[in-house]
Amino acid sequence: MQKVFHALWSSVLLGDSKRRSVADLLRQIPVFKDLSPFELRFIITILHQRTYRSGELVFAEGEAGNGMYIIHSGSVRITGKSEEGEERLFTELQERQFFGELSLLDTQPRSANVVVMKPAVLYGFFKPDLVDLIRRQPALGTKILMNLATVLGDRLRDTNTRMMQVQDELIRLRGLS
Amino acid sequence: MSSWTSSVASGDHRGIKFLYYLILALIFVGVAFALKTLFLPLVLGFLLAFLTDPLVDWLERRHMSRHAAALSLFSVFFLALFVSGYFLVPKFVDQIHNLIAHQNEYLTALEEHIDRVRLQMQQFLDVQTVAQIEGLLRAEIGTRMHHLSDAIPAYAAGVLHGMSYALFVPIIAFLFLVQGANLKKWVISFLPNRYFEMSLMMIHQVNVQLGSYLRGQALDCLVNGMLYGIGLSLLGVKGAVVMGCFAGLMNAIPYVGPVIGAIPGMTVLILEPGAVSPWWSVAILFTLIHLIDNALIYPMTVGKSLDLPPFAVILGILFGGTVAGIPGMFLTVPLLGMAKQMFKVFHSSLKSYQII
Numbered sequence: 001m002q003k004v005f006h007a008l009w010s011s012v013l014l015g016d017s018k019r020r021s022v023a024d025l026l027r028q029i030p031v032f033k034d035l036s037p038f039e040l041r042f043i044i045t046i047l048h049q050r051t052y053r054s055g056e057l058v059f060a061e062g063e064a065g066n067g068m069y070i071i072h073s074g075s076v077r078i079t080g081k082s083e084e085g086e087e088r089l090f091t092e093l094q095e096r097q098f099f100g101e102l103s104l105l106d107t108q109p110r111s112a113n114v115v116v117m118k119p120a121v122l123y124g125f126f127k128p129d130l131v132d133l134i135r136r137q138p139a140l141g142t143k144i145l146m147n148l149a150t151v152l153g154d155r156l157r158d159t160n161t162r163m164m165q166v167q168d169e170l171i172r173l174r175g176l177s
Numbered sequence: 178m179s180s181w182t183s184s185v186a187s188g189d190h191r192g193i194k195f196l197y198y199l200i201l202a203l204i205f206v207g208v209a210f211a212l213k214t215l216f217l218p219l220v221l222g223f224l225l226a227f228l229t230d231p232l233v234d235w236l237e238r239r240h241m242s243r244h245a246a247a248l249s250l251f252s253v254f255f256l257a258l259f260v261s262g263y264f265l266v267p268k269f270v271d272q273i274h275n276l277i278a279h280q281n282e283y284l285t286a287l288e289e290h291i292d293r294v295r296l297q298m299q300q301f302l303d304v305q306t307v308a309q310i311e312g313l314l315r316a317e318i319g320t321r322m323h324h325l326s327d328a329i330p331a332y333a334a335g336v337l338h339g340m341s342y343a344l345f346v347p348i349i350a351f352l353f354l355v356q357g358a359n360l361k362k363w364v365i366s367f368l369p370n371r372y373f374e375m376s377l378m379m380i381h382q383v384n385v386q387l388g389s390y391l392r393g394q395a396l397d398c399l400v401n402g403m404l405y406g407i408g409l410s411l412l413g414v415k416g417a418v419v420m421g422c423f424a425g426l427m428n429a430i431p432y433v434g435p436v437i438g439a440i441p442g443m444t445v446l447i448l449e450p451g452a453v454s455p456w457w458s459v460a461i462l463f464t465l466i467h468l469i470d471n472a473l474i475y476p477m478t479v480g481k482s483l484d485l486p487p488f489a490v491i492l493g494i495l496f497g498g499t500v501a502g503i504p505g506m507f508l509t510v511p512l513l514g515m516a517k518q519m520f521k522v523f524h525s526s527l528k529s530y531q532i533i
Contacts, residue, residue: 048362048377050370059374064529066378109529126374128381132358136237 019044022072022123028096029070030154031125031147039140046133048124058114058122065103065110067126071095074120080112092117101151104130201367217501218342220508222349226357227391233354247354251347258343286448287318375526382522387515393479394429394511400474401428401466405438408462413453414442424463428470430506431490437503439463485513 023040026032032043049072052058058069061080071093078090078099090112093099099114104127134141229250236246291314298307353360361380368376402425409417409424424438442459446452485493490510497509 046358046362048365048373050373052370056370058370064375064378064526066374124374126377128377136234136243138238 022047025070025072025096025123029098030151031068031098031101031144033147035140035143039137039143042133042137042140043125046125046129048126050122050124052116052120052122054116054119056116058116059100059110061110061113063110065100065106065108066128067124067130068098068101068104069114070098070123070125072121072123074116074118074122076114076120076122077117078112078114101148103127104148105152217504218345218349220512221342221346223353224391224508224511225346225350226353227388228395229350230354230388231392244355247351251351254347262340284318286450289450290447291315291318375529379519379522379526383515383518386518387511390479390514391511397470397475397478398425398429400478401425401470404466404469405463408466409442409459412442412446412458412462414445414459415449416445417442420445429510430494430503431510432487433494433506435463435467485510485517489513 019041022044023037026035026040026043032040035043047070050069052074058076059065073095075092075094076099077092079087080090082088100110102108103110104125130141130144133144229247232250233243233246236249237243241249291311295307295311298310302310365373365376365380402421404421405424406418406421409420414420420438420441423441424435427434427438430437439459442463443456446454446456446459490513493509493513494506497505497507497512499505501508
């Protein structure tokens with residue numbers, strides 16, 4: 001009887017601790033920042049947990065894109081093809097980072113390949129669930145959309161800064177020659 | 178080393194995967210076989226969940242939890258069912274008693290009507306042919322009326338069985354409304370990583386298109402039912418409201434639905450002595466409403482959400498009718514539409530995910 005009670009209690013506790021761990025992860029993702037515990041709990045119910053082996057493809061360049069992934073554990077590498085058709089490494093992402101958020105808003109195909117480097121647990125947040133969320137909980141949906149817009153705005157600002165730096169570098173190099 | 182251990186050691190898990198999916202498929206078939214008798218309530222519950230989903234969403238937007246929203250909706254439904262059952266069941270039982278008690282009167286009315294039809298037929302057919310038709314008609318009616326008193330309790334049992342559906346179907350719909358998203362997530366969790374995102378999109382698109390078709394169809398049935406009810410009342414048909422509801426429901430069956438819906442109204446006018454309107458006025462009324470439906474109501478409510486080829490619809494209705502009678506005819510079109518949408522979405526998804 002004591003064993004059964006212990007097993008039952010562990011299972012309840014484990015379920016709860018898992019939820020807490022996912023909530024902690026989400027709090028560090030800018031798309032889900034400033035959400036109340038209740039809102040985070042709701043988000044957790046619509047996330048899809050996926051487990052990947054090392055070397056497994058998450059998605060490929062040119063495929064239809066429908067959502068973002070959050071890395072709970074493990075790591076991934078993001079690669080794309082250069083104009084010459086060579087495989088080029090864009091970046092490597094570790095746990096508590098995310099990718100693919102642009103496809104929550106646009107209808108363009110995926111712009112890069114994502115391959116798992118270390119066995120990973122990813123949480124997927126997809127467009128149908130976001131649309132459903134906006135319909136059912138407009139306040140929460142708007143919060144997420146605003147966060148998403150901020151993330152994309154930051155990315156655009158970063159890209160502009162980098163472009164300016166590249167242009168400056170080009171001008172400097174032309175001046176040298 | 179055995180082939181099993183060698184396959185595991187070499188990391189080739191195809192055999193294990195095959196076994197895993199085989200076991201899953203067997204479990205699914207087993208469960209489907211066990212739930213065979215629940216198939217119709219399950220499908221109806223699923224369809225009802227589709228219809229009521231926007232209402233539950235609407236309540237949820239007004240800060241009600243999904244459970245509370247679905248519970249409130251079905252509480253209202255059960256209350257309405259209880260109240261209507263409280264008033265309607267005694268009337269229904271009375272009408273059955275009445276029908277059994279007066280079957281000889283109906284038989285006499287029918288005999289008189291056959292005589293009238295015979296006189297009319299004799300004007301353009303020879304006596305022998307008329308006698309043959311009359312003989313066949315009388316034999317058929319005789320057999321049917323003979324079995325009427327036996328058949329009515331069976332029909333009543335059928336109606337009670339239908340009422341048990343009225344209890345189970347909302348419960349199933351409630352479960353789909355509350356747990357549908359989790360169920361979808363659970364099913365998707367079994368799919369391989371490579372296909373799960375694609376499957377998620379497929380399910381979403383089929384949901385959206387089928388939902389809009391079903392809600393549009395329900396609205397179309399409601400508007401048509403009201404028009405039929407008003408029209409039949411103006412023609413002075415007894416029980417016009419019930420017949421309007423029946424005709425509105427039948428309207429969901431393409432092509433043959435309006436014809437089936439018109440039969441009770443015409444039958445009442447044929448059998449009722451001194452009816453205000455002739456039987457063919459019902460036919461004209463149904464034709465007019467059907468034209469209005471085709472030109473105005475259907476394009477506004479259902480539109481081209483499924484856009485099935487007429488040939489496929491007719492074959493589907495015949496098949497559905499043969500397998501499950503009128504419920505089969507009802508369910509054929511949404512099921513066909515779902516199959517078509519699934520195929521369309523499946524094909525385009527496989528292309529967009531560069532699988533084909």
